[in-house]
Amino acid sequence: MTRNDQRRCIAESLRALDVFDIADGEFYDRGEVEDVLGLVTDDGAWYEAAGVRRLADLISLDVAELTVRDNLALIERNRQLECELARLKSQIGGAHAAFCDFVCECVEGPDLHTNAYVDGVVAASRVIAEIIDKAVEL
CATH class of the missing domain: 1.10.287 (Helix Hairpins)
Known part of the structure; x- marks a missing residue:
């Protein structure tokens, strides 16, 4: 699966999460968000490095994507x-x-x-x- 496909899949999964109405506004369950993002924690304070790096890779645009974006602008x-x-x-x-x-x-x-x-x-x-x-x- 390409990065764009992975990003779209994660975005769809985040949008599909249940929203909870609390007095201060709308909220998502932290654990569900972490699961969708692939962030693993043992104690709730630290994330495994591999999961954070995977998330960073999904967020960053590679050279090919930048070229496509620039070409579309042209x-x-x-x-x-x-x-x-x-x-x-x-x-x-x-x-x-x-x-x-x-x-x-x-x-x-x-x-x-x-x-x-x-x-x-x-x-x-x-x-x-x-x-x-x-x-x-x-």
């Missing part, structure tokens, strides 16, 4: 960043469409005559549109 952060990236792509796409509409209106407007300035705006808008398209594809 996966969650990656999911958050993916959501943010999708939102930004949507905003860029909307800005791109609005920009293209604006340029088309400027170029195709009835009062606008083609000149070097207009040609420069159209050329610049095409370059900007290409950059935005590439950014959206990423």
Whole structure:
């Protein structure tokens, strides 16, 4: 049985213990808790060292568990960043469409005559549109 399975088993066993309502609050029987935790005592004052070490081993996280925990945190952060990236792509796409509409209106407007300035705006808008398209594809 792995440490995680052992921890879960002990936790379930502790939760299953009978709770006693006393005037000062809820309490568990000390002997029952010690039994679940695997703590053995001869006189109620001293615990056998092996039982205490076993309990310490169950509480501590080993390197593999720490790695898994860290990886899960990284996966969650990656999911958050993916959501943010999708939102930004949507905003860029909307800005791109609005920009293209604006340029088309400027170029195709009835009062606008083609000149070097207009040609420069159209050329610049095409370059900007290409950059935005590439950014959206990423």
